[in-house]
Amino acid sequence: MEFDVQLKESIKEVENILEEFLPKGKDIPKIIIEAMEYSLMNGGKRLRPILLIEAAKCVEGDKNKVLPLACAIEMIHTYSLIHDDLPAMDDDDYRRGKLTNHKVFGEGMSVLAGDALLNYAFEIMLTHIPENYKEMMNYLKAVKEIAYAAGIQGMIGGQVKDLEYKEGVMDLETLQYIHIHKTGALIKASLRAGAIASGATKEQLKVLTVFGEKIGLAFQIVDDILDVIGDQKKLGKAIGSDQKNHKITYPSVYGLEKSQQMIEKLLQEALNHLKLFGSKGQFLGELGKFICKREY
Ligand code: GRG
Secondary structure, X not given: OOXXXXXXXXXXXXXXXXXXXXXXXXXXXXXXXXXHHHHHOOOOXXXXXXXXXXXXXXOOOOHHHHHHXXXXXXXXXXXXXXXXXXXXXXXXXXXXXXXXXXXXXXXXXXXXXXXXXXXXXXXXXXXXXXXXXXXXXXXXXXXXXXXXXXOOOOHHHHHHHHHHOOOOOOOHHHHHHHHHHHHHHHHHHHHHHHHHHOOOOHXXXXXXXXXXXXXXXXXXXXXXXXXXXXXXXXXXXXXXXXXXXXXXOHHHHHOHHHHHHHXXXXXXXXXXXXXXXXXXXXXXXXXXXXXXXXXX
């Protein structure tokens, strides 16, 4: 099957399950469900849940058993975007071409919609613990992996550093810390959680971990390039620092060409690792390419 068709099908599949898992119940105030749904069902690429499901498939896991983890990771990702868009953080009015959550529901409700998605993600994961002891232990290890990556050692840690440097001048080490933690951690955890819950061997887990690290960093360098090109289009400014928060970026440190070469190198290394899985890793490899070749 063509990659584009397969990707569309995978996105549709994730969205159907997200719909299914969305909270329902007359005791829940309608407005919070609307605010959660507004951002969750708002056209994301669903990369993290698809990575999680594909990692499970690579190690011959049962896709159906990791679906709660896949939905949860997308809910956590969505919460992070809702909070990141708030006036107290990035103060953005639009995301995915639509008004941001706080612009539609107000700041207070938007904080709560993010909180609710994070909390609900754990509720879903813990509602679907397998009964078989071995599967249960693997599944719980995967939940811990997700908690760790979303927390202070992962995404929140990265966001904290980003916030700390909003006014100051950042060095390369800090930029790398932010990239690895703010976005890389959840991407890597998607792959690891899918593999761990499916009982991956040490070798399989190592391969998927390295693949996740390389693709996660490449994803962020692509994002830096997209930011710079977007800024140039908007402001007609030269490649340099991010004007909004004086943040350095890969293109501002290494230049556009070198940054693009770095993405290519990371991609090739990531793909080499996937060879272990043969044809079972093919779609994951295509996803890696898709992440690295997002439109500039
Ligand atoms: C608020 C705790 C907290 C964390 C926020 C992830 C994050 C941390 C902020 C997002 C800021 C941002 C735009 C980073 C660039 C990379 C990124 C995560 C882009 C969005 O991810 P995609 O492209 O999004 O997977 P879609 O829209 O497809 O879901």
